[in-house]
Amino acid sequence: QVQLVESGGGLVQAGExxxxxxxxxxxxxxxxxxxxxxxxxxxxxxxxxxxxxxxxTNIDDSVKGRFTISRGDAKNTMYLRIxxxxxxxxxxxxxxxxxxxxxxxxxxxxxxxxS
Numbered sequence: 001q002v003q004l005v006e007s008g009g010g011l012v013q014a015g016e017x018x019x020x021x022x023x024x025x026x027x028x029x030x031x032x033x034x035x036x037x038x039x040x041x042x043x044x045x046x047x048x049x050x051x052x053x054x055x056x057t058n059i060d061d062s063v064k065g066r067f068t069i070s071r072g073d074a075k076n077t078m079y080l081r082i083x084x085x086x087x088x089x090x091x092x093x094x095x096x097x098x099x100x101x102x103x104x105x106x107x108x109x110x111x112x113x114x115s
Contacts, residue, residue: 022095
């Protein structure tokens with residue numbers, strides 16, 4: 001079993017930046033790919049970005065250029081930096097981790113962007 005905890009969300013103004021964090025535990029767990037998804041009110045859950053243990057990244061075209069995904073030195077941590085925030089970025093952001101061929105998800109961290 002892997003537990004994931006996201007943090008870093010909050011209420012921000014449009015144009016500002018934010019960095020979301022995700023920590024997987026136990027630290028000894030072998031985590032493969034990690035990913036960020038988001039769920040905005042009235043919309044389905046959507047993929048945002050992913051990163052492998054080798055730091056290969058993929059960013060969805062809809063947010064490319066503003067979103068940066070990275071992994072910490074401790075492979076159980078992951079970050080999502082969001083620049084030039086827009087009101088449409090308002091959503092609950094979820095962290096996912098692939099462990100033993102199974103996906104685990106956190107409870108999410110909410111981002112609200114005011115115009």
